[in-house]
Amino acid sequence: MRTTTRLATAMTAVGALTLTACGGSGFDDDTSTEDAAGRSISVLIGSSGDAETAAVTAAVDAWSAESGVDATVNVASDLSQQLSQGFAGGSPADVFYLTNDTVATYASNGSLDAYVDGLANVDDFYPNVLDSFTYDSEVYAAPKDFSTLALIINTDLWAAAGLTDADVPTTWDELETVAAALTTDTTVGLAISPEFARVGAFFAQNGGWLVDEDGTPAADSPENVEALTYVKDLMAAGSLKYATDVGAGWGGEAFGTGAAAMTIEGNWITGALTNDYPDVAYTVAELPAGPAGKGTIQFNGGWGVAADSPSKDDATALVEYLTQPEQQLGFSEAFGVMPAVLSAADTWKTDNPDLAPFLEGADYARSIPSVVGISDVVEDLNAQLQALSSGDPQTILDSTQQNLEAIVP
Amino acid sequence: MTTTQDRPQTRTPRPRKSRTHGREAAAGWLFISPMLVLLGLFLVVPVLMAAWVSVSDWSGRGSPFSSDVSFVGTDNYSALLSEPGLAQSDFGRALRNNGYYVLFVIPLQTAVSLFLAVMVNRRILRGRGFFRTAFYFPSVTSSVAITVIFLFLFSTTGAVNKALSWLGVNGPSWFSDPGGIIHVALRGLGVDTPPAALAEHGLLGNSWWDWLSGPSPAMSVFIIMAVFTTSGTFMLLYVSALQNIQGEIEEAGIMDGANGWQRFRSITLPMLKPTTFTVLTLGLIGTWQVFDQIYVGTQGGPAKTTLTPAYLSYTSSFQNNQWGRGAAIAFVLFAIIVTMTIVQRILLRERTAVPRRRRFYPDGKDER
Numbered sequence: 109m110r111t112t113t114r115l116a117t118a119m120t121a122v123g124a125l126t127l128t129a130c131g132g133s134g135f136d137d138d139t140s141t142e143d144a145a146g147r148s149i150s151v152l153i154g155s156s157g158d159a160e161t162a163a164v165t166a167a168v169d170a171w172s173a174e175s176g177v178d179a180t181v182n183v184a185s186d187l188s189q190q191l192s193q194g195f196a197g198g199s200p201a202d203v204f205y206l207t208n209d210t211v212a213t214y215a216s217n218g219s220l221d222a223y224v225d226g227l228a229n230v231d232d233f234y235p236n237v238l239d240s241f242t243y244d245s246e247v248y249a250a251p252k253d254f255s256t257l258a259l260i261i262n263t264d265l266w267a268a269a270g271l272t273d274a275d276v277p278t279t280w281d282e283l284e285t286v287a288a289a290l291t292t293d294t295t296v297g298l299a300i301s302p303e304f305a306r307v308g309a310f311f312a313q314n315g316g317w318l319v320d321e322d323g324t325p326a327a328d329s330p331e332n333v334e335a336l337t338y339v340k341d342l343m344a345a346g347s348l349k350y351a352t353d354v355g356a357g358w359g360g361e362a363f364g365t366g367a368a369a370m371t372i373e374g375n376w377i378t379g380a381l382t383n384d385y386p387d388v389a390y391t392v393a394e395l396p397a398g399p400a401g402k403g404t405i406q407f408n409g410g411w412g413v414a415a416d417s418p419s420k421d422d423a424t425a426l427v428e429y430l431t432q433p434e435q436q437l438g439f440s441e442a443f444g445v446m447p448a449v450l451s452a453a454d455t456w457k458t459d460n461p462d463l464a465p466f467l468e469g470a471d472y473a474r475s476i477p478s479v480v481g482i483s484d485v486v487e488d489l490n491a492q493l494q495a496l497s498s499g500d501p502q503t504i505l506d507s508t509q510q511n512l513e514a515i516v517p
Numbered sequence: 518m519t520t521t522q523d524r525p526q527t528r529t530p531r532p533r534k535s536r537t538h539g540r541e542a543a544a545g546w547l548f549i550s551p552m553l554v555l556l557g558l559f560l561v562v563p564v565l566m567a568a569w570v571s572v573s574d575w576s577g578r579g580s581p582f583s584s585d586v587s588f589v590g591t592d593n594y595s596a597l598l599s600e601p602g603l604a605q606s607d608f609g610r611a612l613r614n615n616g617y618y619v620l621f622v623i624p625l626q627t628a629v630s631l632f633l634a635v636m637v638n639r640r641i642l643r644g645r646g647f648f649r650t651a652f653y654f655p656s657v658t659s660s661v662a663i664t665v666i667f668l669f670l671f672s673t674t675g676a677v678n679k680a681l682s683w684l685g686v687n688g689p690s691w692f693s694d695p696g697g698i699i700h701v702a703l704r705g706l707g708v709d710t711p712p713a714a715l716a717e718h719g720l721l722g723n724s725w726w727d728w729l730s731g732p733s734p735a736m737s738v739f740i741i742m743a744v745f746t747t748s749g750t751f752m753l754l755y756v757s758a759l760q761n762i763q764g765e766i767e768e769a770g771i772m773d774g775a776n777g778w779q780r781f782r783s784i785t786l787p788m789l790k791p792t793t794f795t796v797l798t799l800g801l802i803g804t805w806q807v808f809d810q811i812y813v814g815t816q817g818g819p820a821k822t823t824l825t826p827a828y829l830s831y832t833s834s835f836q837n838n839q840w841g842r843g844a845a846i847a848f849v850l851f852a853i854i855v856t857m858t859i860v861q862r863i864l865l866r867e868r869t870a871v872p873r874r875r876r877f878y879p880d881g882k883d884e885r
Contacts, residue, residue, distance in 0.1 A: 188835060188836050189835045189836070192577055192834070192835045192836075192838065193835075195577055195578045195579075196577050196578065196579070196840075198578075198579050198580065213837060213838050214838070216576070216838075217576030217577055217578045217838060218576075218578055219577070219578045302693070302819075350693065352673075352690060352692070352693030352819070353673075353690055353693060354673070355672060355673030355674040355690065416578075416579075481603075481837065483836065483837060484603055484604075484607070484837060485603065487821075488603055488607075488821075490818075491695070491818070491819075491820040491821040492820070494693070494695050494818070494819050494820040495695050495696075495820055511602075511603045514602050514603065
């Protein structure tokens with residue numbers, strides 16, 4: 109194993125050197141169409157639907173027309189499987205979607221090119237989004253978009269329970285009060301998906317997280333135990349339920365069907381509500397602050413470039429084009445994601461005033477640590493969280509701590 | 518065995534025989550060579566490659582045979598079998614879940630398929646063809662489609678829970694309740710906390726109490742589904758075996774004054790033994806390899822209660838890039854299947870040895 113890591117580092121270094129070598133010519137140089145003849149790159153995306161596929165294809169085609177390089181967009185049916193197959197077979201797609209929780213896995217075996225530092229617009233990305241794509245102090249993906257969690261409130265049920273705008277919860281106590289007030293025989297106050305990617309927001313609000321600032325495992329910290337106990341208490345009081353326990357696949361479904369008056373979800377919920385439950389009136393609020401202040405979780409999407417790609421220059425140029433503010437705002441309009449570049453933030457907020465709480469979250473959001481094997485640990489934590497109502501917070505977090513200690517170098 | 522008629526043929530002059538046989542052998546090899554090449558290319562070579570990956574530290578980039586990949590001995594196997602950790606406890610959990618699946622599915626599907634076969638084989642049954650088709654139908658439907666239908670039927674607010682509510686039963690949320698049915702039953706009897714002896718000791722990173730949980734409601738749905746989909750296929754095997762049992766034997770039983778159950782128990786069932794062996798073996802292999810239902814339906818959830826070795830092997834390899842571990846899981850699974858098949862073969866073979874004195878025909882004639 110250790111040999112592999114060293115090897116991976118070596119390969120990364122080689123990759124970085126290659127990139128520096130290319131840096132001389134620069135990506136901005138206009139490559140004339142004749143030079144580009146016969147060159148081609150492939151793009152692999154995991155699409156949320158036709159809107160996303162169409163928008164990405166249009167953007168890539170526009171770049172293709174401008175640069176003269178042929179580019180094809182393929183939609184993966186199972187992105188991680190197809191990426192793994194590409195890397196193993198030695199012929200991966202040149203440019204592809206990556207999420208922050210998979211970066212460590214692919215970077216550790218040298219499959220990814222650490223090209224991001226060479227981008228002209230590297231300073232425009234949200235720093236904490238860039239951080240989440242960092243493995244071994246190299247950045248492996250240029251942020252494409254990101255999402256944060258916020259509190260989604262059903263305004264009709266809210267009014268029916270006699271609550272007003274002034275009651276929107278800003279603390280844990282207030283959340284407890286409104287969740288109880290909203291709970292009826294047929295509706296639960298708050299329903300969330302049974303996973304760390306939701307429950308973990310409470311950890312962050314209490315100053316805890318899976319790891320501390322130095323990256324040392326800290327899952328069993330008193331802050332985390334307290335946060336998980338708070339969630340468990342809400343559950344015992346009947347004002348918080350898992351979406352699966354009210355017959356829904358995820359928080360958005362529980363919210364849309366009216367089984368829950370509030371849910372904690374990311375900005376992707378807006379698309380789902382528009383499509384599937386257009387009659388539900390809702391408002392978005394920042395998650396209530398815990399004892400240690402505000403906290404939420406962010407999920408980041410980025411563009412990866414394969415280390416084995418024969419056309420890394422073209423790939424990098426494409427990514428640079430796709431991460432410009434105009435493109436990011438275009439994607440946002442087409443399929444509702446939040447731009448990951450600072451220069452587009454203000455425009456986005458003006459265009460989407462109702463969704464601003466999602467973007468506010470970027471200032472204090474935490475993301476899943478970028479460590480090899482983290483998905484197994486989170487998966488195991490999820491499994492235990494599903495039995496939280498009969499489980500013991502301390503025991504759950506102790507076992508997660510053990511699992512984390514086994515993978516953090 | 519030693520019939521005199523066969524002898525002359527084997528005594529044909531040597532040269533001629535070998536020439537003919539030589540040519541026949543060559544032709545034989547020629548005819549099977551496409552198949553051999555295909556099998557070799559798509560079966561033997563990949564299996565050997567997987568065997569190498571399971572003892573290597575291949576990280577999933579480039580060829581597993583490149584010089585960067587090194588031999589790590591049994592590291593991948595010991596991570597699963599002897600080193601405490603997440604890999605081991607996940608594997609233990611997968612074995613437990615699949616063990617319960619096998620334990621419930623095999624007896625149920627064998628019994629149900631035999632029952633159906635006997636029913637549709639009756640001459641007095643009207644519309645036998647219709648019933649045969651109806652019972653066989655689930656087997657030809659894609660398992661993905663059936664899984665999706667079952668997901669709907671067994672959802673918390675689905676048809677099954679509706680039907681249960683008419684009977685006054687509050688159905689569980691099938692796909693989100695992580696409690697095993699034995700645990701739930703024990704809780705009903707007032708056993709809420711595990712006895713210390715069971716909680717403190719265990720195997721493969723799971724306490725004995727965990728091992729004794731029983732299948733979760735989600736796994737139970739998959740068990741019902743497996744019985745529903747496979748018993749049709751096995752029913753066909755039994756039907757064809759039943760049709761080979763001649764009416765005279767049945768008549769002889771009637772003459773001897775045996776009633777219906779006695780004839781089934783002492784005549785039909787023993788004569789079906791070869792088919793039963795096939796059904797059990799196919800069942801054993803199929804149930805230990807359960808994958809598509811899990812992949813489509815639950816992805817191992819809730820709380821890892823539908824994780825199976827085959828699915829774990831897939832996620833380890835393709836999602837976590839632990840290719841060595843994924844391959845090792847596949848080989849442990851292979852070992853389990855082979856061992857259980859051999860054990861079952863030995864068990865069934867012993868019972869087929871009918872004591873000599875009970876043989877109906879004198880020695881020698883029964884083999885005709």
